[in-house]
Amino acid sequence: MPLVALGDKAYLDIVNNAVHKLNLTIPCDANCGGSVDHLLFLRSGCGGCFLADPFSEVVSPVPDLAFFIKEETRQEMFSLCYTPILSIRKVVAHWPQGSSAEPVVAALITKRRNWCSSTIFVCRAGTDTGVGKESYHTMSTNLQRVLDIAFFRGNLYALYEDGELVAIEIGEGSYGNPVITNVKYTIEKSTAGSNNDFVDNNYEDDGEMVDDDDGEMVNFIAVEENLPIEDYLVESGDLLLKLNRWIINCKSGDTDSFDVYYADLDASPCQWKPARSLHGRALFLGQSSSNSKSIHVGDGHYVAQEDCIYFVRHAGDSGIYNVRSGKMIKPLVPDTKLLDQSCRPWIPTWIFPDPSIIHTHMERSMALRNSDFTLLFLADDA
Numbered sequence: 001m002p003l004v005a006l007g008d009k010a011y012l013d014i015v016n017n018a019v020h021k022l023n024l025t026i027p028c029d030a031n032c033g034g035s036v037d038h039l040l041f042l043r044s045g046c047g048g049c050f051l052a053d054p055f056s057e058v059v060s061p062v063p064d065l066a067f068f069i070k071e072e073t074r075q076e077m078f079s080l081c082y083t084p085i086l087s088i089r090k091v092v093a094h095w096p097q098g099s100s101a102e103p104v105v106a107a108l109i110t111k112r113r114n115w116c117s118s119t120i121f122v123c124r125a126g127t128d129t130g131v132g133k134e135s136y137h138t139m140s141t142n143l144q145r146v147l148d149i150a151f152f153r154g155n156l157y158a159l160y161e162d163g164e165l166v167a168i169e170i171g172e173g174s175y176g177n178p179v180i181t182n183v184k185y186t187i188e189k190s191t192a193g194s195n196n197d198f199v200d201n202n203y204e205d206d207g208e209m210v211d212d213d214d215g216e217m218v219n220f221i222a223v224e225e226n227l228p229i230e231d232y233l234v235e236s237g238d239l240l241l242k243l244n245r246w247i248i249n250c251k252s253g254d255t256d257s258f259d260v261y262y263a264d265l266d267a268s269p270c271q272w273k274p275a276r277s278l279h280g281r282a283l284f285l286g287q288s289s290s291n292s293k294s295i296h297v298g299d300g301h302y303v304a305q306e307d308c309i310y311f312v313r314h315a316g317d318s319g320i321y322n323v324r325s326g327k328m329i330k331p332l333v334p335d336t337k338l339l340d341q342s343c344r345p346w347i348p349t350w351i352f353p354d355p356s357i358i359h360t361h362m363e364r365s366m367a368l369r370n371s372d373f374t375l376l377f378l379a380d381d382a
Contacts, residue, residue: 029045030048032349034286035351039053054351064136086112087110092105092150106151108120108158109121116144116145120140120156122168144160147161162189165186166184166185187271229244229245236278236281236283241262243258252316278323282294286312287313293350308321312348313348319332
């Protein structure tokens with residue numbers, strides 16, 4: 001299985017019931033803001049941005065992203081009551097095939113005081129990009145109500161609150177840096193995944209009161225317009241998926257179920273269509289700023305159930321959702337204290353190292369004693 005970074009000084013191998021140490025050289029005050037495949041996205045207290053491989057100990061800075069955030073907040077920094085106004089909600093990366101260049105990094109940046117206003121910024125990881133702030137306007141675009149971003153077939157896609165999907169086309173600038181060349185609508189506003197769609201597909205329509213799993217009567221007509229959801233955009237093989245996470249118990253915010261849609265980009269017009277399976281793959285979801293990834297189950301690399309969504313939001317909300325059957329297994333691990341974040345600085349974050357590296361590191365990690373983060377090794381006991 002993949003790992004989940006939690007933010008302490010070790011990772012727990014549940015299969016072998018042992019605690020191991022990692023020795024990653026990163027800024028001592030760095031916090032994890034998500035992950036990209038096998039890399040953690042880290043931010044230091046002074047604003048630096050990094051992609052760090054916890055197993056090879058390679059740390060790659062993302063200076064243009066850090067400088068862009070600094071430029072955008074320069075005026076507020078001189079205020080006596082300065083607080084950061086920009087938040088990096090998610091970072092994704094794309095490695096061009098046949099290229100040895102550093103990956104193209106895209107960041108979804110939102111304003112803390114107005115999350116509806118979003119900025120997409122693209123750059124290249126590495127120490128010497130040669131790009132100055134005068135180029136940043138070609139490397140960014142302002143959009144409204146962006147919920148998630150993902151690379152798919154070499155292009156960057158952004159998902160809007162109302163289900164709209166836009167393609168952000170990326171070219172190469174004069175310094176070899178990525179630039180945004182065009183933003184175009186791919187899927188117009190859609191009701192797929194809306195509150196009405198959820199009620200129509202999952203509950204009786206001949207009465208107002210419906211019996212939920214706990215035997216309590218719930219008036220879905222009264223709350224139909226207020227069912228909270230979270231949307232994710234995930235590349236899954238040759239498909240681009242939109243996932244709706246449904247929350248029925250508003251007090252706890254716990255996950256009730258997922259709806260899955262795929263983007264039919266060959267249709268005219270392009271549209272979201274329901275997906276009844278994951279075609280033998282498994283999805284791994286964290287919070288909005290953590291990794292959302294699809295893996296093929298049958299390749300022997302990861303022990304996971306096909307057509308299942310593995311999710312970790314916090315200690316009280318984790319599990320496995322079977323897309324085919326609609327059944328939920330909770331929690332993801334029997335001992336939920338392992339996911340307790342009350343004393344940890346990071347949100348649970350999936351990370352996907354190469355399985356061979358995992359086994360090699362597990363053999364040697366018993367001798368290591370110093371680390372900068374905790375990883376929880378999740379075993380599929382279901």
